Amino acid sequence: MTDTTTVAGLYSRCLRAAGVVRAFAAPGHGLPRPDGIRIIDVASAELAVLLADADGRLSVAPDARPGLALLPGPRIRLGSQPGEVCDPWELDEIDALPAAIAGWSFGQVHASVEIELLLDFDAPVRADLEPITFNPGDQLMRLSPSLAPFDTFIVVGPGVVRDGQAAGVLEAAERIGAGVVCTPGAFGVMPIDHPLWRGVVGLQADDAGLAGLSGAELVIIAGIDSAEIGSVIPVDAQVLEVEPWHLGLMAHHWPEPDSGQDHPVGSALVDALATLAGKGRNNDSVPLHPVRAVMDVIEVLGPEAMVAVDPGPAALWMGRGLVAAPAGQLVIPGLPVKGFAVAAALVAGLDGRPALAIATAPTDPCTDELLDLAAGLDVAIVLEVWGAEAAWEQSSDHRAGLVGAMREGGISVLAAPVDFGTTAELLDIAGPVDAWMPTTDEGVIGFGGIAD
Template identity: 25%
Template sequence: MKGSDLFVKCLENEGVSYIFGVPGEEILDILDSLSRSKIKFIVTRHEHGAAFIADVYGRLSHRPGVCLSTLGPGATNLITGVADAYLDRVPLVAITGQAALEKTHKEAHQYIDIVGSFKYTTNWSTTIMRADFIPEILKKAFDIAVDAPGAVHIELPEDVAEEETGKIPLERKVNIHSSAPDHSELEKAKDLIKKASAPIILAGNGVIREEASFELKALVNKTGIPVATTFMGKGVIPADSPLYLGSVGIQEKDYVMCGIDVADLVICIGFDHVEYSPRFWNPDASKRIVHIHSSHPEVDSSYLPELILIGSIKETLRQLADLCDFTKQISGYFSKLKTIIEAELESFKDDMAFPVKPQKILYDIRKCLSREDILISDVGAHKLWIGRLFPAYEPNTVIISNGLASMGFGLPGAIAANIVLPDRKVVAVVGDGGFMMNLQELETAVRLGCSFVVVIFNDSSYGSIDWKARIKFKKSFGVRFGNPDFVKLGESFGAKGARVKRTDEFAPLLKKALDDGGVWIFDVRVDYSENMKLTRKLSKDVCNSKEGS
């Protein structure tokens, strides 16, 4: 068989169901082989969108999302989405075509060093020099994508794709063994927790990646230790649990940070530095830290764990819960902080001012979704409001680009969510800036028959940059722009549209759109004067203020 046929058979052997991408001349053989495969090739309108769809597919399915492009500009267009998966440790396999090997030593049309370009945005990037190497390289790539986890890149030159080979896919042998730290180390962790007067858990994305939410809840319910999460850890503990404090992720000192301030032991579970730098919550390195993760910590002056437990997070938590034969008494201070945080969103439920305040929009979205439904957040000022206030009740139901924090993530993410979990309702919250960066994927969504609602926070500016500039310089520059008619734009792609003219219209319109199905675009004018109000509030000593004391 030719190399591309073997390549696709190896993808089938790895359980690939979908590939997202844009066709190109140097991948014609791969496309020809895919035409005879059970793998569904989903054509996107830009490689940027293909990579983000693969990214969110990996987050929700816990299997590598796969994206495909041609050489040169096609490959470079993939890099942003691939880098997003890399920093957020999402399993993803990026496949790119390349010119024939005979051209690689000289200047040639569209040829650049793509393997080198991907070197710093993947866990592994390689080119296939001979068709006989395909089975081993594919197996290694998928193993790294899952085990690291993160993004990998494979380049297949067009002449290698055409080359004849007698090789076959490698046999898949599943020998999974969940490791846990030594019993003596678990005993040390138990003793540290038992002796602590005010322990707190900081749960991160690793808990979701390893599907260890059940084990975390069992440990928390048994020991009575309160939990804060990162933005990407939202949902590992239900927001209505009395032991859930809130989420951390903004640079200003929020109320959740007051809980960490009074803690004498921080138990970091599945926490990655890229989620929230320890210098924000342990600037003087005074906190005692227990690190529970599948990989060794990135240590720095603010993160020097007293105890490091490396192994399966799920298994470590299970065994630790079995060992812990005590229940901590929760300080009334933690309960008061939780009440303050929850009351902030609740206080906007009847706010009918227009333009709509971001808190009100999020309150209404939450009321229109069930506990298992999904919110995809693009990147912008709205992301910070979602991270702070939007309640999540189940893991992997609030999807946020955090490490790279790339705009343009929301719409492709909604497509992925609809493919992986077609029975869930999906809302993508995007800014007007981020939406315009990947709006072409509306055609992809409509063509696929997707059902979701895109809620555009419309303020005709790059809102988060305006916010940061006002904090730093008390003014902003270069952030304003004009917008098209989003409703007509959506309709031109075959989507449905709604322009919210009054605040009390939003929730009924959103509920109807979610019930009716199809792709919807909601244009909602947002009042981002709330951004600076929040900054002014958090600039005070919230932990010692009347609210936080």
């Protein structure tokens, strides 16, 4: 055990105070192995980063925490934002270590930071130098009743799920009479048949307009991840940002809604997607209509399982909000990153949670490496590869294969012939995809072949 009076001991205690429970260690990282934290050795720094960020991304209250990667440098990465590129910053003062670790997210919903630790880990530390924690403010934001006449929308992101405040979204919406949209990371916070539900935004260019958000006079935002939100917030609206825990409490003095006043129900986005979902739900063709594939996944897995999806065509269909799912069940990164789905399923497996990973064919080498790592750790992984060829005779083969794989344990890779040609129907409804947009020397390009 590390001497708690040394820098190495302080480093271990600070990491534990931040909630870290495991670390993914790259070869040659040169850092002390922190006490009380499980160390999982992986083959490369890239895998360590991906797994650490997936670990942080999946955690929710009361155990929300960063994932930890031990990297050459020596440096640590504390994170929950898969795909984020970080410039490491140097830390060479012992006194700055507790605040650096405690403040890893800089107040953002999801973030990642890399710190190069230029410290003598065997050096003694002052007796009064202890880990610190930063707690969210306890000052409640209350809405003034004078805002009641405004056309109001509530926009929520994954921070609402991460903080365990999903129930407050429905309470706030019904009290205020506000329409609700969410980014993919918060899907499930409102029933999709609720009259105040306006749809998932941040995936396609026309989402905000079709949801009615572009005409809002007051926009209340909570738990927004900047990687997901894009440009959906109207530039001429009054914007009020609140903490997720404010949602259920902020409008207790709101006037009772006028029972004689007509309020919009749904939105053009919700209506168009519901029509599309109705067409695909009972489609028995093979290859599968994507709506049928989404429905099969949600219904076979049940509410306790997690579904992680790599950015691309499969994520567009899974994240579009076509089939009801519990808040937090669906996890799609906000940035383009390869291998996330299996990384997230592996982390979920370490925590004993059933999970399904979904990727779009063809898979990438990172995914293959993660499957090998899962096998070595004896973690069961089920990966569905949408768009791959399989000798299915009927659409029910999808459910049968999925049920069997989830029961078997071990590593299962299922080819799922999903017809992505139907993605043109989504593009006709809401325009080109503007999620997961990497930048090249030629400018911004569509990700995964799903945007022009």
